[in-house]
Amino acid sequence: MFHEYNPSSVEAKWQKLWEKEHVYDFDLAKAKDPYYMTVMFPYPSGANLHVGHWFQYSIPDSYGRFLRMRGKDVFFPMGFDAFGLPAENYAIKTGTPPAISTKQNADTMVDQFKRMGVMVDWKYSLNTSDPSYYLWTQWLFLEMHKHGLAYKKLGNVNWCPKDQTVLANEQVWDGKCERCGTEVTQKPLDQWYWKITDYTQRLLDGLDDLDWPKKTKIMQRNWIGRKEGIDITYAIKDSSEKIVCFTTRPDTNFGATFIVIAPDHPFAKKISAEEIPSAHQKEVKDYAVVTAKKTEMERQAEGRKKTGAFTGYYAVNTLNNREMPIWVSDFVLANFGTGAVVGVPAHDLRDFEFASAFELPIIRVVVGPDGDTSPVTSVAQVQEEAGTMINSDFLDGLPILEAKEKMKDHMEKKGWGKRIVSFRLRDWLVSRQRYWGAPIPIVYDPEGNPHPVPEEHLPWLLPTDVEFKPTGKSPLTDSKEFIARTEKIFGKGWTPEFDTMDTFVCSSFYYLRYLQQCHGEVRSSATNHDTLIDKAMEKNWMPVDLYIGGPEHACMHLIYARFVMMALHDQGVVSHDEPFKKLVHQGLITNQGAKMSKSKGNVVSPDTFVEKYGSDAFRMFLMFMGPFEQGGDWSDTGIKGIVRFIDRLWKTLNAEKKPDSPDVKAALHRTIKKVTEDIEALHFNTAISALMELLNLIEKEGGCSLETSKIISILLAPLAPHLAEELWQLLTKPTSQQANKPTNFVINQPWPTFDPSLLQSTTMTIAIQVNGKVRGDIVVDATDSKEEILTKAKELENVKKYLDGATIKKEIYVPNRLISFVV
RNA sequence: GCCAUGGUGGCGGAACGGUAUACGCGCGCGACUCAAAAUCGCGUUCCCGCGAGGGAUUGAGGGUUCAAGUCCCUCCCAUGGCACCA
Numbered sequence: 001m002f003h004e005y006n007p008s009s010v011e012a013k014w015q016k017l018w019e020k021e022h023v024y025d026f027d028l029a030k031a032k033d034p035y036y037m038t039v040m041f042p043y044p045s046g047a048n049l050h051v052g053h054w055f056q057y058s059i060p061d062s063y064g065r066f067l068r069m070r071g072k073d074v075f076f077p078m079g080f081d082a083f084g085l086p087a088e089n090y091a092i093k094t095g096t097p098p099a100i101s102t103k104q105n106a107d108t109m110v111d112q113f114k115r116m117g118v119m120v121d122w123k124y125s126l127n128t129s130d131p132s133y134y135l136w137t138q139w140l141f142l143e144m145h146k147h148g149l150a151y152k153k154l155g156n157v158n159w160c161p162k163d164q165t166v167l168a169n170e171q172v173w174d175g176k177c178e179r180c181g182t183e184v185t186q187k188p189l190d191q192w193y194w195k196i197t198d199y200t201q202r203l204l205d206g207l208d209d210l211d212w213p214k215k216t217k218i219m220q221r222n223w224i225g226r227k228e229g230i231d232i233t234y235a236i237k238d239s240s241e242k243i244v245c246f247t248t249r250p251d252t253n254f255g256a257t258f259i260v261i262a263p264d265h266p267f268a269k270k271i272s273a274e275e276i277p278s279a280h281q282k283e284v285k286d287y288a289v290v291t292a293k294k295t296e297m298e299r300q301a302e303g304r305k306k307t308g309a310f311t312g313y314y315a316v317n318t319l320n321n322r323e324m325p326i327w328v329s330d331f332v333l334a335n336f337g338t339g340a341v342v343g344v345p346a347h348d349l350r351d352f353e354f355a356s357a358f359e360l361p362i363i364r365v366v367v368g369p370d371g372d373t374s375p376v377t378s379v380a381q382v383q384e385e386a387g388t389m390i391n392s393d394f395l396d397g398l399p400i401l402e403a404k405e406k407m408k409d410h411m412e413k414k415g416w417g418k419r420i421v422s423f424r425l426r427d428w429l430v431s432r433q434r435y436w437g438a439p440i441p442i443v444y445d446p447e448g449n450p451h452p453v454p455e456e457h458l459p460w461l462l463p464t465d466v467e468f469k470p471t472g473k474s475p476l477t478d479s480k481e482f483i484a485r486t487e488k489i490f491g492k493g494w495t496p497e498f499d500t501m502d503t504f505v506c507s508s509f510y511y512l513r514y515l516q517q518c519h520g521e522v523r524s525s526a527t528n529h530d531t532l533i534d535k536a537m538e539k540n541w542m543p544v545d546l547y548i549g550g551p552e553h554a555c556m557h558l559i560y561a562r563f564v565m566m567a568l569h570d571q572g573v574v575s576h577d578e579p580f581k582k583l584v585h586q587g588l589i590t591n592q593g594a595k596m597s598k599s600k601g602n603v604v605s606p607d608t609f610v611e612k613y614g615s616d617a618f619r620m621f622l623m624f625m626g627p628f629e630q631g632g633d634w635s636d637t638g639i640k641g642i643v644r645f646i647d648r649l650w651k652t653l654n655a656e657k658k659p660d661s662p663d664v665k666a667a668l669h670r671t672i673k674k675v676t677e678d679i680e681a682l683h684f685n686t687a688i689s690a691l692m693e694l695l696n697l698i699e700k701e702g703g704c705s706l707e708t709s710k711i712i713s714i715l716l717a718p719l720a721p722h723l724a725e726e727l728w729q730l731l732t733k734p735t736s737q738q739a740n741k742p743t744n745f746v747i748n749q750p751w752p753t754f755d756p757s758l759l760q761s762t763t764m765t766i767a768i769q770v771n772g773k774v775r776g777d778i779v780v781d782a783t784d785s786k787e788e789i790l791t792k793a794k795e796l797e798n799v800k801k802y803l804d805g806a807t808i809k810k811e812i813y814v815p816n817r818l819i820s821f822v823v
Numbered sequence: 824g825c826c827a828u829g830g831u832g833g834c835g836g837a838a839c840g841g842u843a844u845a846c847g848c849g850c851g852c853g854a855c856u857c858a859a860a861a862u863c864g865c866g867u868u869c870c871c872g873c874g875a876g877g878g879a880u881u882g883a884g885g886g887u888u889c890a891a892g893u894c895c896c897u898c899c900c901a902u903g904g905c906a907c908c909a
Contacts, residue, residue: 213827214827215826215827215828215903215904216827218826218827219826219827219904219905222825222826222904222905223904223905225908227908227909229909245909246909247909248909249909260909306907329907330907331907331909332907332909333907333908333909336908336909337908337909338909340909341909342909343909348909349824349907350907350909351909353907422908422909424908551903551904552903552904554904555904555905588903624835624836624846624847625835625836626835626836627836630828630829632835632836633835635834635835635848637834637835637848637849638834638835638847638848638849639848640847640848641846641847641848642847644847644862645847647862685835685836685837685846685847686836686837686838686845686846688846688847689836689837689845689846689847690845690846691846692846692847693845693846696846765842766842767841767842768842769841769842769889769890771889771890772889772890774842777842798875798876809889810889811889812841812889812890814841814890817841817842818841818842818890820841820889820890821889822889822890
């Protein structure tokens with residue numbers, strides 16, 4: 001009598017034994033065939049691991065197990081991205097210091113990861129809020145500062161009135177705070193920036209060689225936004241002022257009929273302030289006031305309805321001496337390009353809309369695709385992409401691409417313009433007026449000049465004597481200890497920088513620190529034993545072979561990390577300049593089509609399922625839902641199929657052995673092939689269905705051999721590590737001496753190989769088509785010749801019916817698959 | 824508007840240009856049971872037909888091919904990202 005499979009006790013037993021026998025202990029220094037894979041580290045939130053976490057971490061764990069069994073030394077570390085606003089908000093609400101709540105949460109999550117059964121060696125773990133970690137966040141800041149990549153700049157920044165914090169442009173969504181959804185306003189503040197713009201071209205070029213999803217590369221390219229164009233300087237009639245317009249389409253300049261500047265463009269400001277006389281001063285000023293009040297949302301709601309005000313001035317187009325009225329309008333933004341646009345209404349949609357709204361002239365300078373040379377009077381006629389020049393003097397007859405270059409040459413020669421490559425990407429604002437982050441290691445002398453905190457004072461500890469309540473100032477301003485510490489070290493009147501760093505800084509280099517967290521030993525730079533990363537280790541392990549994470553990070557984290565790696569490379573700290581060789585995005589697990597989130601209240605907890613069916617069943621169920629890169633919609637009904645599969649497997653592999661039938665033998669080798677290829681491609685869903693098919697066959701045949709059972713338990717090991725271990729141990733019946741020896745664990749067994757000669761059964765089924773329609777099938781021996789098979793096919797009753805009285809024009813034979821008659 | 828991805832049974836999803844709907848869920852019928860659950864067996868894309876069989880079918884419509892879910896063109900819908908970016 002065999003007992004039923006009891007997942008909770010079996011899983012607990014093996015988890016305990018694996019830990020005791022150090023089955024998943026890892027030694028970076030001893031690896032022979034290093035493979036570094038990691039998943040974007042989680043934020044230790046108060047909620048437990050949710051279904052999304054299970055999906056995101058357990059499936060890569062299975063992949064890592066598979067690679068390990070194929071001989072790779074797989075390093076699969078896990079850490080916590082612990083700084084950030086949620087813990088601070090929680091502190092504001094409850095008074096619990098973030099250091100305590102995040103530590104608790106992280107500890108709970110580690111227990112849950114252990115319950116999941118991941119092959120993580122926790123001695124390589126890290127937590128970005130730990131001083132032993134943020135010392136390196138601070139070191140990185142100093143490094144950037146030393147190399148001129150960190151600078152201070154006063155400027156309008158996005159301000160979230162609710163969070164009382166500044167947001168990077170990249171963190172503003174729809175004019176609202178990325179995290180809390182509050183409408184963002186503008187506020188001038190003195191901030192630290194990192195010069196990511198020094199690396200725009202390299203960030204762009206580097207993408208070519210990365211094994212990343214095409215989609216992500218395109219998104220980054222668009223985000224960086226390289227544009228080749230020209231700055232054209234226009235003189236203004238009756239004024240000594242000039243206006244510079246950036247354009248990518250100088251070829252259409254003979255069709256320019258007006259100029260639009262931003263309401264807060266210097267020229268418009270001067271008119272408003274009456275520094276420059278204008279009969280339209282009031283309109284311009286009023287328009288600027290109205291625009292300043294408008295939120296991003298309101299502007300969007302207005303859609304494409306164009307508004308504006310005439311300045312009373314004209315710019316002169318030197319090409320044809322045309323006088324172009326200068327307008328102000330809110331569709332032109334002061335901080336983009338030069339804050340001024342030259343309007344070519346016949347060949348730009350927005351310009352056309354503007355010209356239509358204010359009855360400005362529209363001149364066609366590009367012939368339409370159908371040879372249309374009539375005046376442009378409707379949106380449909382606006383031609384933006386291709387065509388031949390017309391009404392453009394020396395450009396006439398040229399295709400636009402050629403005309404573009406010819407015009408640029410012409411303008412540069414005449415001194416009217418200058419070629420410019422512009423990028424959309426802007427410098428990275430790293431200052432945060434928040435408590436729960438790494439303090440910026442800068443102090444100010446009594447005159448207010450910034451000085452780096454010398455390295456021996458790192459970690460520059462985050463003070464604890466602060467109020468968490470947002471006051472509009474940085475919370476660290478409250479700390480008496482922080483100020484006293486600064487004065488004690490640097491002298492009377494010196495003050496610390498009160499801002500902390502953006503958490504994207506913490507996550508921009510953590511993949512390096514995993515490699516340096518040796519055996520739990522926390523070393524500080526103060527004693528000069530530690531470096532950010534050991535050079536030999538970095539050389540051997542970087543870049544990360546496989547990085548897994550959500551596509552939402554395509555434009556922020558994944559660009560920052562690349563920038564930091566490039567900067568460190570240039571500074572001689574690391575030998576590689578790209579952090580992630582291969583990137584995979586896991587799909588999103590939704591609930592009833594919506595993203596799971598606390599605010600929506602549709603978060604599914606895995607705990608009850610894991611309790612009832614075990615970690616293996618839950619993991620396999622998530623894998624079986626669909627392709628890893630696709631994700632899927634949560635439904636709890638399907639888990640039964642996996643539970644049945646496990647029970648049947650248990651029953652069948654523990655049953656009395658019998659020799660494999662030829663069919664079972666062939667099926668086994670086909671399954672080895674399919675499971676291997678599918679896991680390689682991260683197609684876990686089809687790998688599992690292949691195993692199900694094999695089991696179905698074995699059940700039908702009444703059993704299989706011991707050897708086959710063992711192979712199945714090995715194939716199962718990456719997918720259901722606990723079940724596979726239990727089966728393996730029962731099947732191999734280790735002596736007490738062998739038991740629990742590292743070599744005896746299933747994870748240490750070599751991955752099975754298949755025999756290509758055994759893949760094919762002795763007979764095969766061939767489908768017969770007549771004129772493309774399937775009319776039947778025949779079973780033939782694998783050794784039959786084409787002629788024999790064709791003859792057999794023609795004898796088939798249902799095929800005969802269609803062939804009689806017709807002449808066969810063509811016979812197509814696809815080996816092993818089908819015959820197609822064309823009559 | 825632009826870019827990307829996707830659209831296949833009642834549902835999750837399979838399918839080197841080669842028998843569309845594997846595998847699983849659900850459902851139906853049967854076995855076991857006093858009964859139910861569990862388990863096992865059979866069936867299950869839709870329409871017509873007692874059946875043999877026939878017809879239709881991968882968002883819609885065209886095209887290439889002996890053969891198209893797969894390749895090409897036009898369009899529709901959904902999701903994600905970006906957006907008056909000059």
